[in-house]
Amino acid sequence: MTRRHPSNVSHAGANTENATTAIQSKRGVPEGLWQKCDGCQATIYRKEAEDLLNVCPQCGYHWYVSAAQRIEQLLDAGTFEEWDTNLRPTDPLGFHDKRSYADRIVSEQKRTGLSDAALTGTGMIRARRVACGVTDSSFIMGSMGSVVGERLTRLVERATTGKLPLIIISASGGGARMHEGILSLMQMAKVSAALARYSHTRGLFISVLTNPTMGGVAASFASLGDLVFAEPRALIGFAGPRTIKATIRIDLPKGFQTSEFLLEHGFIDRIVARKDLKSELARVIDYCGG
Amino acid sequence: MSRSLYRLPLEKPIYEVEDRIAALESAPLGAQQQEELRRLKRELVESQKKIFGNLDPWQTVEVARHPDRPKTSDYLSLVFDEFVELHGDKAFGDDAAMLAGFAKLDNHKVLVVGHQKGKTLTERQACHFGCAHPEGYRKSMGKMRMAAKYGLPVICLIDTPGAYPGVGAEERGQAQVIAESMFLMATLPVPIVCVVIGEGGSGGALGIGVGDRVAMLEHAYYSVISPEGCAGILWKSADFKADAAKALRMRSQDLKEFGVVDAVIEEPPGGAHRDPRQMATRLKTFLVRTLRELVSVPANTLVAARYEKFRKIGVFIEAAAVGT
Numbered sequence: 001m002t003r004r005h006p007s008n009v010s011h012a013g014a015n016t017e018n019a020t021t022a023i024q025s026k027r028g029v030p031e032g033l034w035q036k037c038d039g040c041q042a043t044i045y046r047k048e049a050e051d052l053l054n055v056c057p058q059c060g061y062h063w064y065v066s067a068a069q070r071i072e073q074l075l076d077a078g079t080f081e082e083w084d085t086n087l088r089p090t091d092p093l094g095f096h097d098k099r100s101y102a103d104r105i106v107s108e109q110k111r112t113g114l115s116d117a118a119l120t121g122t123g124m125i126r127a128r129r130v131a132c133g134v135t136d137s138s139f140i141m142g143s144m145g146s147v148v149g150e151r152l153t154r155l156v157e158r159a160t161t162g163k164l165p166l167i168i169i170s171a172s173g174g175g176a177r178m179h180e181g182i183l184s185l186m187q188m189a190k191v192s193a194a195l196a197r198y199s200h201t202r203g204l205f206i207s208v209l210t211n212p213t214m215g216g217v218a219a220s221f222a223s224l225g226d227l228v229f230a231e232p233r234a235l236i237g238f239a240g241p242r243t244i245k246a247t248i249r250i251d252l253p254k255g256f257q258t259s260e261f262l263l264e265h266g267f268i269d270r271i272v273a274r275k276d277l278k279s280e281l282a283r284v285i286d287y288c289g290g
Numbered sequence: 291m292s293r294s295l296y297r298l299p300l301e302k303p304i305y306e307v308e309d310r311i312a313a314l315e316s317a318p319l320g321a322q323q324q325e326e327l328r329r330l331k332r333e334l335v336e337s338q339k340k341i342f343g344n345l346d347p348w349q350t351v352e353v354a355r356h357p358d359r360p361k362t363s364d365y366l367s368l369v370f371d372e373f374v375e376l377h378g379d380k381a382f383g384d385d386a387a388m389l390a391g392f393a394k395l396d397n398h399k400v401l402v403v404g405h406q407k408g409k410t411l412t413e414r415q416a417c418h419f420g421c422a423h424p425e426g427y428r429k430s431m432g433k434m435r436m437a438a439k440y441g442l443p444v445i446c447l448i449d450t451p452g453a454y455p456g457v458g459a460e461e462r463g464q465a466q467v468i469a470e471s472m473f474l475m476a477t478l479p480v481p482i483v484c485v486v487i488g489e490g491g492s493g494g495a496l497g498i499g500v501g502d503r504v505a506m507l508e509h510a511y512y513s514v515i516s517p518e519g520c521a522g523i524l525w526k527s528a529d530f531k532a533d534a535a536k537a538l539r540m541r542s543q544d545l546k547e548f549g550v551v552d553a554v555i556e557e558p559p560g561g562a563h564r565d566p567r568q569m570a571t572r573l574k575t576f577l578v579r580t581l582r583e584l585v586s587v588p589a590n591t592l593v594a595a596r597y598e599k600f601r602k603i604g605v606f607i608e609a610a611a612v613g614t
Contacts (some may be wrong), residue, residue, distance in 0.1 A: 092548070092605035093539045097524035146604035153601065176492075176514045178524065181538045182550050185492060185514040186603040189500050192469060193476035193600050200477065216514070218465035219453075219493045224473055238464035238493070239455030243519070247455050257460060265461050 037061055039233065053274045062211060062231045062274055066112075067119045067136035070169055074278050075123035075132065082121040084154055089116050089147045093181050101179040104140065114139045116147040117172070120155040122164065126282040131159035133168040137212060141174025144217055148177075149187025152221060156194035160201055165285050169208040170222040173235075175215020188220035195224050204288040206281060209236050209259065209268070227284055229272045230259035296357045300341060300349050304560060307334045338559040345509065348532035350541050351517060353509040353561050354488045355451075360566040362389055362404035362447045365487065368570030369577065370395050370402065379428035382462060387417045387454070388426030388498075390433040392442070396578040398585065401437035403430040403498055404447030407488075420489070421454035427467035427497050431474055443481040443581055446498040451516060453494030468497040475500035476600070477593050481584035483577060485555070486510040487562075490540075502596050503580050505553040506542040507569070509561055512551070513540035550603060553580075 035046050039061020049056055053073055054063040065073065071080050095101040109115060117139035122131050133155045135142045144152075152168065159166040176184040195205060207225025209218075211234035219238055222228075230236060237257035245252060255261050262268045272280045297305055311330045314323055345353060353359070366373045370393040377384040390403045407420035430446075437444050453464050475482060475498075482501035489495070490512030506512060517535035518528045525533065539545075542554040555576050558565035584592065 086609040088607040088609060090605060090607050093537065095537050097533075097537060146606045150604050150606055178515050178520050178538070180605070181514050182512060182540065182545055183548060183604055185496055186550055186600060188469075188493065189472050189476070189496060190600045190603060192472040193500070193597050196473045196476040197597065199473075216493055219468040219497075220472065221469070223463075223466040223469035236465075237460050238453065238468070239460065244455045244457065244460070248457065250457075253457065256457065261461075265463070267463050267466055 035063075038063070055274055060273075061233060064137065064171070064211070065274075066138065067114070067134040067171075070134045071119070071121075071123070071132070073274070074167075074169075074281070075125060076127065080121055080123035080132075082119055083158070084120060084151050085115065087115070087147045087150055089145055089180075091179070092146070092183060093179070095179045095181070104179070108139050112136070112138050116151075117142045117144070117174075118148040118151050120151045122158075122162075125167075125278060125285070128282060128285050129164055130281075130285070131155050131162070131164040131166045133166075135168075135170050135172045135217065137171040137173055140177060140179070142170075142172030142212075142217070143174030143177035143184070144172065144187050144220075145177035145180040145184045146187065149184070149190050152191045153187075153194045156191065156198050159203055160194075160198045163201070163203070165204045165206070165288070166198065167206045167208065167281060168221055168225075169210060170213040170217055171210045172217035172222075173212035173214050175217050175219070185216065188216050191221045192224060195221060199226070202289075204285065206284065208272075208277065208281075210234050212236070214238070214240060223267075226288070227269045228267065229270050229277070229280070230262065230268045231274055231277075232259055232271055234259045236262055298349075298352050298356065300345070300352065301560075303337050304334065304341065307337055335559060338564075342509070342557070342559065342561055345541075346532075347511075347535035347538075347541055348517065350509055351511055351535055353563075354511045356561065356563045358563040359488050360562050360569055361409070362406050362449060362487070363409075364566055365404075365447060365570055365573060366391075366393065366402065368567060369574045373402070376433055377429070379425040379432060381428055382425040385423050385426030385429060386413075387420055387422040387450070388429050390430055393445075395445070395574070395581065398581050399442055400445050400581070401433055401442045402445045402447065403433060404487075405450040405494075405498070407449060418454050420450045421452060422450065422494060422497075423454050423456075423459050424462040424464050424467040427453075427471050430498055431467070431471050434474060434478055438478050438480050441480060443483070443585060444478065444501075445577060446482065446484040446501060448484060448486040448490050448495045448499055448512075449488035450491045450494045451489050452491035453497065468493045471497045472500050476597065479589035479593060481581065481587070481592060482596070483580050483584070485573065485576070486512050486551075487573075491516060500596070500600065502584055502592055502599070503552045504550070505555055505576060505580075506545060506551045507555050507562060507573070508542055508557040510542060511535075511540040512542075512545055513538050548603075548605075
């Protein structure tokens with residue numbers, strides 16, 4: 001199964017396209033040899049950043065990683081078993097904006113190699129078995145429709161029956177997916193209800209927020225961790241910065257809706273650099289009876 | 291019948307007939323005028339039926355947002371025998387956009403929570419036009435926990451364009467409170483009945499929308515995103531709000547079809563704003579009937595059924611063969 005994301009797509013907040021790399025490929029420069037850092041704007045030798053788990057060697061900005069890369073970084077090699085790969089999105093509303101949702105699904109699947117914006121399964125973190133879900137911001141902004149909601153709900157239910165610690169790593173700028181309308185909104189309630197049940201069985205849920213975690217994803221499972229971790233300088237919030245600016249018509253404070261902002265306001269337990277995530281997760285699992 | 295200052299373009303034919311009726315009634319009536327009056331009154335009913343029976347999605351949004359549409363505060367006085375308001379979230383403040391309190395309905399003592407939009411401009415501003423802040427959701431959660439402690443059923447009246455998007459709201463955890471509220475409601479061991487009475491705007495609506503029964507008034511809407519927001523993102527211009535409203539399938543009949551709402555409560559001719567009393571009577575009938583069904587159900591059974599109700603929502607393809 002191909003799950004690798006094309007390496008030339010970078011993500012900063014709500015941007016889904018990277019014009020620079022697209023032009024580079026056209027010119028015949030080896031794909032993604034260099035990449036502009038969204039944190040410091042420096043041009044970075046990609047290999048060097050990759051060796052640092054896609055973190056800028058100059059400013060420490062955490063770049064996009066695909067869900068598959070995330071699994072590789074986090075779980076013990078060869079231990080991941082993916083669940084519910086047979087679920088596929090469909091177009092229940094017959095949704096059509098400038099193009100049809102049905103077409104959009106097909107092209108996103110082709111472009112990303114993903115069937116939808118989340119993958120789930122089980123694996124080991126330093127020899128501790130966990131249930132693990134990851135959303136991928138490259139697939140329709142990492143938004144949650146029926147498939148993402150169903151995969152995550154089944155993940156939580158299996159973590160409940162299997163008494164496994166649960167880790168969900170969010171990278172969703174899109175929140176609840178508009179194209180599936182009210183069904184997407186209801187996935188927020190569905191996953192949250194599953195988490196409530198899990199919590200009543202004293203299950204440990206660690207939510208890891210990465211760039212970006214917004215809207216309906218932030219307003220459901222991502223905020224419900226017994227522990228909430230965030231990668232540095234990630235964009236995290238409910239309403240998009242543009243929506244807020246349009247509503248209140250003032251300039252937003254510096255560092256608004258970043259991990260550091262949320263930590264300061266009391267909504268995050270720890271900011272954890274990517275290189276430390278695996279060991280930090282293992283450590284807190286041990287405290288909570290894992 | 292109320293005569294509104296706010297007239298939607300779609301209501302124009304109705305108001306024209308009404309104006310003719312008013313003109314006739316202002317003078318002494320002969321037999322011929324009596325006959326004409328009867329004819330006009332029939333025409334009025336027909337016209338209301340025709341227009342409100344065929345609202346397009348955007349018109350539905352307009353009706354749901356009509357300034358004269360009955361609000362949570364109207365239903366509190368028209369549906370319930372008593373309302374004992376309870377303020378404050380015991381942490382930050384008292385959000386006027388979220389009302390909460392004890393109320394009596396039929397023979398039941400209940401807790402009511404609901405979004406409040408306000409009537410006068412001052413009230414509307416104080417309520418942020420029905421957009422609650424985190425302290426609003428913390429208030430409703432606090433009162434719901436108390437309702438659970440004393441075995442009171444909870445009634446949620448949903449009417450919000452969305453949770454407030456602002457700096458303070460983000461600083462105080464708008465995303466977190468909505469998530470926590472759904473989490474709480476999912477296993478609250480008392481009956482919960484939710485009714486979308488006007489606008490069911492996204493997470494702000496769902497934040498008090500997890501219940502054993504979810505109903506909508508006929509011309510309410512309930513959507514993942516506002517039509518303007520959706521048009522701005524997908525069409526790159528809010529001018530396409532009517533297209534977005536259509537694409538999002540946000541009307542009561544759509545939600546009934548998707549199995550997201552259990553019941554649609556029919557509105558009086560010309561919409562709830564034309565006859566708030568009749569609307570309130572219908573809402574009351576629904577609430578009383580629903581509570582009678584739910585109060586005898588053991589809490590465990592109730593919570594298990596509530597889980598299943600939300601668990602089954604979602605449409606996807608499940609291929610028989612595992613793997614890709």
